[in-house]
Every structure is written in C-alpha cells, then in structure tokens.
Amino acid sequence: xxxxxxxxxxxxxxxxxxxxxxxxxxLVAIAAVLFSLFPIVxxxxxxxxxxxxxxxxxxxxxxxxTENFSNLLTRTEFRSWFLNSVVIAVVSAFAAVFLSALAxxxxxxxxxxxRRPGLMFLLLxxxxxxxxxxxxxxxxxxxxxxxxxxxxxxxYWGLILLYMGGALGxxxxxxxxxxxxxxxxxxxxAKVDGATHTQVFFGVILPLVTPILAVTxxxxxxxxxxxxxxANVFLTAQDAKTLAVGLFGxxxxxxxxxNFGMFAAGTLLTAIPTVVLFYTLQRxxxxxxxAGAVKG
Amino acid sequence: xxxxxxxPATPERRKPVLQREGWGITGxxxxxxxxxxxxxxxxxxxxxxxxxxxxxxxxxxxxGVLVASTLLVLAVYVQPYRIPPKxxxxxxxxxxxxxxxxxxxxITTAFTNFGDGHRGPKEDAIVSIESSSVQRTADSIDYxxxxxxxxxxxxxxxxxxxxxxxxxxxxxxxxxxxTPAPDAQVGTTGKVTELPGxxxxxxxxxSARAKDIExxxxxxxxxxxxxxxxxxxxxxxxxxxxxxxxxxxxxKATGQTWTADPKTGYFVSSTGDRLPQGWRVNVxxxxxxxxxxxxxxxxxxxxxxxxxxxxxxxVVFGTFAVGLLIALALNxxxxxxxxxxxxxxxxxxxxxxxxxxxxxxxxxxQDFGLVNQLLGTDLNWFGDATLAKLAVITIQFxxxxxxxxxxxxxxxxxxxxxxxxxxxxxxxxxxxxxxxxTLPLLLVSTAPLLIASFSxxxxxxxxxxxxTEGGPFPPDSPTAGGTDLLISYTYRLAxxxxxAQYGFAAAVSLVIFLIVATVSVIGFRRTAVLEEIN
Numbered sequence: 001x002x003x004x005x006x007x008x009x010x011x012x013x014x015x016x017x018x019x020x021x022x023x024x025x026x027l028v029a030i031a032a033v034l035f036s037l038f039p040i041v042x043x044x045x046x047x048x049x050x051x052x053x054x055x056x057x058x059x060x061x062x063x064x065x066t067e068n069f070s071n072l073l074t075r076t077e078f079r080s081w082f083l084n085s086v087v088i089a090v091v092s093a094f095a096a097v098f099l100s101a102l103a104x105x106x107x108x109x110x111x112x113x114x115r116r117p118g119l120m121f122l123l124l125x126x127x128x129x130x131x132x133x134x135x136x137x138x139x140x141x142x143x144x145x146x147x148x149x150x151x152x153x154x155x156y157w158g159l160i161l162l163y164m165g166g167a168l169g170x171x172x173x174x175x176x177x178x179x180x181x182x183x184x185x186x187x188x189x190a191k192v193d194g195a196t197h198t199q200v201f202f203g204v205i206l207p208l209v210t211p212i213l214a215v216t217x218x219x220x221x222x223x224x225x226x227x228x229x230x231a232n233v234f235l236t237a238q239d240a241k242t243l244a245v246g247l248f249g250x251x252x253x254x255x256x257x258x259n260f261g262m263f264a265a266g267t268l269l270t271a272i273p274t275v276v277l278f279y280t281l282q283r284x285x286x287x288x289x290x291a292g293a294v295k296g
Numbered sequence: 297x298x299x300x301x302x303x304p305a306t307p308e309r310r311k312p313v314l315q316r317e318g319w320g321i322t323g324x325x326x327x328x329x330x331x332x333x334x335x336x337x338x339x340x341x342x343x344x345x346x347x348x349x350x351x352x353x354x355x356x357x358x359x360g361v362l363v364a365s366t367l368l369v370l371a372v373y374v375q376p377y378r379i380p381p382k383x384x385x386x387x388x389x390x391x392x393x394x395x396x397x398x399x400x401x402x403i404t405t406a407f408t409n410f411g412d413g414h415r416g417p418k419e420d421a422i423v424s425i426e427s428s429s430v431q432r433t434a435d436s437i438d439y440x441x442x443x444x445x446x447x448x449x450x451x452x453x454x455x456x457x458x459x460x461x462x463x464x465x466x467x468x469x470x471x472x473x474x475t476p477a478p479d480a481q482v483g484t485t486g487k488v489t490e491l492p493g494x495x496x497x498x499x500x501x502x503s504a505r506a507k508d509i510e511x512x513x514x515x516x517x518x519x520x521x522x523x524x525x526x527x528x529x530x531x532x533x534x535x536x537x538x539x540x541x542x543x544x545x546x547x548k549a550t551g552q553t554w555t556a557d558p559k560t561g562y563f564v565s566s567t568g569d570r571l572p573q574g575w576r577v578n579v580x581x582x583x584x585x586x587x588x589x590x591x592x593x594x595x596x597x598x599x600x601x602x603x604x605x606x607x608x609x610x611v612v613f614g615t616f617a618v619g620l621l622i623a624l625a626l627n628x629x630x631x632x633x634x635x636x637x638x639x640x641x642x643x644x645x646x647x648x649x650x651x652x653x654x655x656x657x658x659x660x661x662q663d664f665g666l667v668n669q670l671l672g673t674d675l676n677w678f679g680d681a682t683l684a685k686l687a688v689i690t691i692q693f694x695x696x697x698x699x700x701x702x703x704x705x706x707x708x709x710x711x712x713x714x715x716x717x718x719x720x721x722x723x724x725x726x727x728x729x730x731x732x733x734t735l736p737l738l739l740v741s742t743a744p745l746l747i748a749s750f751s752x753x754x755x756x757x758x759x760x761x762x763x764t765e766g767g768p769f770p771p772d773s774p775t776a777g778g779t780d781l782l783i784s785y786t787y788r789l790a791x792x793x794x795x796a797q798y799g800f801a802a803a804v805s806l807v808i809f810l811i812v813a814t815v816s817v818i819g820f821r822r823t824a825v826l827e828e829i830n
Binding site: 236 | 346350355378379380386387393394395398399402405452453625626637639640642650652654659661702755761762783798812820
C-alpha cells in the first residue's frame with residue numbers, strides 16, 4: 001500500500017484510476033481464491049481419479065470415475081466411521097452448548113461469592129488443554145473401562161463424556177459476553193410477572209441468544225469432527241473409529257500412495273456436513289465471535 | 297462492567313423474588329415440579345447404576361466419592377435459596393472430573409518416574425519379579441487354560457480361566473491371585489465355554505492379545521501360574537524371591553542379589569545391573585533437570601521451545617495480516633462478486649482440517665507431490681529441517697487465514713465509517729487513517745481471538761502429528777525432531793514406540809502450561825490496556 005500513502009481518503013468519491021480504486025481489490029481476491037482452492041481442487045481430482053493413487057493424480061482430472069467412492073464404501077468401515085463421527089460430534093456439540101449456556105446464565109445474571117475467581121479459573125483451566133493430561137486421562141479411563149465397559153474405550157459415551165469436560169472453558173466466556181448484551185430489565189419484568197428462574201432462562205434468555213448458541217454449537221461440532229489425538233487413543237476397534245482416526249489409518253505409512261484416491265473420496269464426503277453447516281450458520285459466526293470477545 | 301444496564305440488587309428487592317422461586321411448589325406450574333422430580337430421579341438412578349460395580353470391586357474410596365457427590369447434587373437442586381450453583385453444577389462437574397482432576401494428577405506425576413518399568417508401588421514390582429522368574433519344574437501342575445476378558449467385550453481386562461484336569465474345578469486367575477468360579481460351563485476338553493460376566497476369547501481374539509497372555513502371571517503360594525500357548529497353563533515355582541531383611545532380591549539358582557535403590561526405584565546388583573521391573577518413586581525436580589541440563593536433550597529442548605514460539609507467532613501474525621489485507625480489499629461495496637469471493641476464500645476453514653492436513657502432507661511428497669510438480673522442483677520437503685518447518689507453517693497458514701479473514705471482516709464492518717471519514721477530513725492519508733484509527737479499533741475486538749489463536753497453535757498437535765510427525769530427526773536426537781512442537785514431543789514420550797515415560801511427559805506438559813499461561817496473561821493485560829484507550 002506504499003503507493004497510496006499520499007492519497008487522502010475521501011470515501012464515496014471516485015478518485016484515481018479504476019485499478020487504484022477497485023482493480024487491486026479484485027487481484028487480491030482472485031489470488032486468495034486460487035490459493036484457497038487449489039488443494040481442494042486437488043482433492044476433487046484425486047477422488048475421481050480412476051487409478052486412485054497419489055502418483056497418478058494431477059491438479060486437473062483427466063478421466064472421471066466413481067470407483068474410489070464405491071471402494072471406500074465397500075472395502076472399509078467408512079459408513080461406521082461417518083456415523084460415529086456425526087453422532088459423537090452432534091451429541092457433544094449439543095451438550096457443550098447446553099452446559100455452557102447454563103453456566104453463562106449464572107455468571108451473567110447473578111452476583112455471587114466466587115464469581116470473579118470462577119471466571120478466572122475457567123480462563124486458566126482452558127490454557128491447560130485437556131490433551132496435555134492425556135496420560136492421566138488414559139489411566140483414568142483404563143479403570144473406567146474395567147468398571148463400566150459401556151462408557152469406556154471404544155464407545156461413544158466415553159469420548160463424549162471426555163469432550164464434555166472441555167466444554168465450559170472458552171464457550172462460557174464467549175456466551176457470557178453475549179448474554180451481557182441482553183438487557184436485564186427483560187428478566188426482571190418476567191420475574192415480576194411470576195416467572196421462576198428456570199422460566200426466565202428457557203423462555204426469555206435462550207430465544208434471544210440463538211446466534212451465540214449457533215456459533216458455539218458450530219465451533220464445537222467442527223472441533224469434535226476434527227479431533228484426532230484423544231480419539232486415536234480411545235478408539236482402537238475398526239468399527240468404533242471416527243472419521244479422523246479411520247481416514248488417518250487409510251493413508252498411514254506406505255499406504256499413502258495406493259489409498260490416496262479412496263482417502264480423497266472420504267475427505268469429500270466428510271466435508272459435506274461441515275461445509276453445509278458452516279454456510280448455513282456463517283452469518284452468525286462473525287457477529288457472535290467478536291461480540292463475545294470484547295466484553296469482560 | 298460498564299456496558300451492562302445496572303440494577304442495584306439490594307437485599308430488600310431480591311428477597312420476595314427468591315421466595316417465589318422456592319421449591320417450585322408455591323408456583324403455579326406442576327410441570328416444573330414434575331420435571332424436577334424426574335431429573336433428580338435420573339440422577340439417583342445413574343448413581344445407583346454407577347455404585348454397583350464399585351461395590352462389587354470393593355473400591356470404597358470411589359464409592360464414598362460417589363455417595364458424597366450424589367448428596368451434593370440433591371442438596372443443590374432441592375434447596376431453594378442459592379440459584380447460581382444450580383446452573384453451574386452440570387458444567388463444573390464434568391470440568392472437574394474430566395479436566396481438573398486429570399490436570400492435577402498430571403502435575404503430581406511430573407515429579408515422579410512413573411512410566412514403563414515404574415508403574416506401581418514397590419510391592420507390585422516384587423510380585424512381578426518373583427512371578428516372572430517362575431520356571432517349570434518336574435512337579436509342576438498343569439491346567440487347561442481358557443483365555444477370557446472381563447466384561448461383555450473381548451477387549452476387557454484379560455483373565456485366565458484355569459480348569460484343574462483332575463477335578464474339573466474352574467478358577468479365575470488374575471494378577472491378584474486365584475478366585476473360584478463355580479458358575480463356569482466346562483466343555484469336553486476341559487475348556488470353559490461360558491462364564492457369566494466374562495467373554496471367552498476364540499483363538500483369533502486370543503492370539504491378538506498374545507502379549508497380554510504372555511505377561512499375565514497369576515501369583516500362588518508355590519510360585520505362579522503362567523500360560524504356555526493359549527490352551528495350557530502350568531504352576532511353576534519361583535527362582536527369585538524378595539527378603540525384607542536385606543531389602544533385596546535373591547536368585548536361588550545363581551545366588552546373585554539385587555538391592556533396592558529408593559532413589560531410582562530399581563533393584564540394583566553390586567555390579568550395577570538393574571532388574572527391568574522397578575517401582576514408582578518421587579524424583580523431585582529430576583525430570584525438569586533432565587529437560588534443561590542434560591547436554592544433548594537440553595540443547596534440543598531449548599531449540600524446540602524457540603521453534604514452538606516461531607511456529608505459533610508466524611501462524612497467528614501471518615494469518616492475521618493476510619486475512620486483514622483481504623478483508624480490507626473486499627470491504628468495499630464497489631467490488632463486484634463480493635459474495636462469490638467470500639464464499640470461496642472461506643472454504644478451507646469449512647473443510648475438515650484433519651483430512652486437509654493429510655492431503656497437504658501428501659502434496660509435499662517428494663516423488664509424487666503436487667507442490668514439487670507445480671514449482672518444478674524436486675525438494676525433499678520433510679527430509680530437511682528448514683524446508684519441513686516452512687512446509688508446516690504454510691499448511692497451517694492455509695488452514696487458518698480464512699478464519700482471520702472472517703473475523704477481521706466482521707470487525708471492520710463494526711467500525712463506524714464516520715471515524716475514518718473524520719480522519720480523512722483532517723487530511724490524514726489512507727495509510728495514516730488505517731494505522732491510527734482502524735487498526736487500534738480492530739485490535740480491541742480481535743486481540744482476545746489472537747491470544748486464543750496463539751494458545752491453540754502453540755499446542756497444535758494435529759499440524760505436526762498428521763504431517764511430519766515431528767521429523768526429520770537429527771542423528772544425535774532420535775526422539776526430538778526438527779518440527780516437533782512441545783505437544784507432539786510430549787505425545788511421543790507418553791505413547792511413542794520407545795516406551796512410556798509418563799512422568800517425564802507430564803513434566804513437559806507442565807512447562808507448556810506455564811509458557812501458554814504466561815503469554816496469555818501478558819496478552820490479556822495488554823488487551824485491557826487497549827480497551828482503556830477507548
């Protein structure tokens with residue numbers, strides 16, 4: 001932007017050449033689009049490449065075939081992985097949203113002893129990521145698996161419970177900031193009309209904070225779908241794996257080349273739920289993130 | 297909190313409201329009361345279900361914790377006066393059990409030598425040494441062995457079901473000893489076909505757990521029972537035994553002794569040989585000394601910390617700068633196809649990142665990778681430390697900049713245009729207006745996200761674990777690789793092929809936490825300063 005330093009900003013007026021006003025913007029945008037897209041185009045090309053290997057894949061596909069998709073669905077446990085991932089991510093997202101909304105309501109609407117330390121504590125705990133304690137968690141779940149196999153390793157519930165442990169940290173802060181923007185008079189007047197605190201929470205507050213619920217839900221969903229480290233330790237049985245663990249296994253070690261087509265097909269299928277959800281809820285994201293961020 | 301409409305919560309005002317909140321009985325809503333009863337009933341039902349196995353296993357401490365926490369839950373929801381705990385409890389309970397407790401245990405582990413060879417207390421080490429010295433003798437008793445797993449799945453805890461060939465009585469053998477199993481169904485060969493509460497493994501399942509079978513030895517009065525294959529077991533006598541007088545292990549056959557060393561948690565012979573089975577001892581700051589003072593590891597560890605900072609900062613500022621540039625470029629209604637551009641630019645953020653990391657890994661493949669194809673080069677990207685670092689930063693940049701683009705777009709749109717217009721009226725150049733008006737305002741709303749992004753990328757395991765896996769590894773340091781972040785290094789220490797070093801891994805975790813916490817606290821302080829500017 002060195003060449004624009006001497007041009008005064010006069011908004012709305014048409015000064016300078018077309019390039020200085022609009023043209024460069026298109027150039028930047030086109031460069032960004034190309035950079036964003038080329039790996040994705042490569043994945044599409046690999047997914048429809050009939051040979052299915054990495055070495056035979058080029059940026060632009062030469063021949064199209066759906067063989068990789070049918071191989072993926074018949075030769076691997078992809079269906080179970082997909083189902084596992086979606087179930088775990090949906091349940092975790094709903095649980096995370098609900099738990100943090102409850103906590104955010106208390107922090108935003110009530111003044112009580114330990115409120116500030118509580119908020120600080122959440123911030124601090126969040127800085128010690130859960131997976132740093134993975135060794136202890138592993139040992140803990142070894143015991144849980146012995147006592148209660150239904151919520152132990154290789155089950156939905158074990159992983160979901162674990163993810164719920166990490167639900168409060170960042171989400172609560174984000175939500176509390178948003179809750180604070182809802183005028184308190186609303187719940188006061190509802191209470192005067194005889195509403196209980198439960199009715200205020202479910203009937204007054206929750207409908208007004210839908211955008212932030214959508215954002216935290218979406219972020220939590222995306223995070224869970226992409227979580228690899230703990231899932232890899234927890235899920236070792238083929239049919240219990242999530243997409244991240246299962247697809248990683250497909251291209252591990254010397255299988256990277258031969259299975260690449262199947263892997264790319266799997267990537268595209270995995271992208272469907274996240275991309276759809278992302279573009280449906282996108283309009284909430286920016287507002288939700290920054291609104292929550294600046295409030296103390 | 298100046299942005300909140302403040303209603304003074306005086307005691308006089310609050311009291312009548314609280315009384316009405318009461319039990320929910322004084323209210324007019326029987327549905328709410330019903331919901332409460334059902335909810336508390338569920339809590340009780342879950343508590344009872346959890347209690348069963350605890351009682352059966354004799355885990356009294358855990359049972360006590362369960363009873364106490366159930367009572368606490370009931371108390372919180374039945375009492376009518378304190379509202380906040382009712383809303384905080386669910387989240388806090390999970391946070392406590394699955395994060396705070398593990399974190400605290402991790403911190404205590406950091407000061408021990410816990411890991412392979414040092415798993416349990418000294419008594420366990422002695423039992424393990426004695427029973428692994430068991431040898432078959434002429435008078436050994438043979439059993440018919442059935443391998444089984446505790447619980448409904450074949451990957452539960454491994455046990456031996458031992459049938460005495462003479463009496464056809466079945467006993468369950470575990471590392472704790474023998475218990476009779478009168479309910480076992482025995483087939484014609486003497487093999488157990490069914491036992492309630494256990495899953496009998498078939499040959500395939502058993503051979504998958506061959507290592508567990510080989511390692512399990514059931515202590516008995518004479519020595520121990522060990523498997524020989526998957527269908528036979530024998531009770532042999534031990535050749536090594538522990539004597540408390542000398543606090544040592546003696547081998548009957550050779551007469552050699554190993555004396556306990558409480559500092560290292562090993563039995564050591566006079567010549568300095570150690571027995572492989574040790575026990576868990578407190579090593580104080582030993583793990584941290586090893587990290588910083590060990591000549592080889594210390595050098596690599598400092599380098600790793602520096603690289604960890606470089607990676608996180610490069611990614612955060614790189615993605616922020618480029619995201620902001622694009623946001624500025626597109627923050628103008630005169631640009632046609634704005635929406636179209638935005639949708640496409642943001643796509644990397646919506647794609648599943650774990651899969652795209654693996655795709656990028658393969659795009660950097662030397663022989664068939666797209667990057668070498670497009671650049672016309674033949675570089676071994678992951679074989680050279682500098683190139684590998686460049687590659688992982690590029691990959692994470694690609695994944696991260698759409699997010700920054702989104703965030704800065706939103707922040708730019710929320711900056712009132714009269715501010716920049718006022719700057720222009722005062723004769724400020726575009727650059728000056730951006731630097732003095734737009735950027736500070738932008739930073740106020742995005743700084744917390746930048747800090748969050750830093751702490752995320754500082755511990756971005758996936759960015760390394762799914763691409764270079766920490767490599768390339770220098771010849772003098774097979775465990776700390778050229779692109780290793782502290783977190784990927786920790787993971788390898790704990791779960792890598794070189795044997796589990798949990799205590800050491802926990803020490804590294806603690807270092808990570810201290811770094812991230814310090815940086816974040818400084819960051820948030822600076823943000824607070826920024827906010828005051830407004």
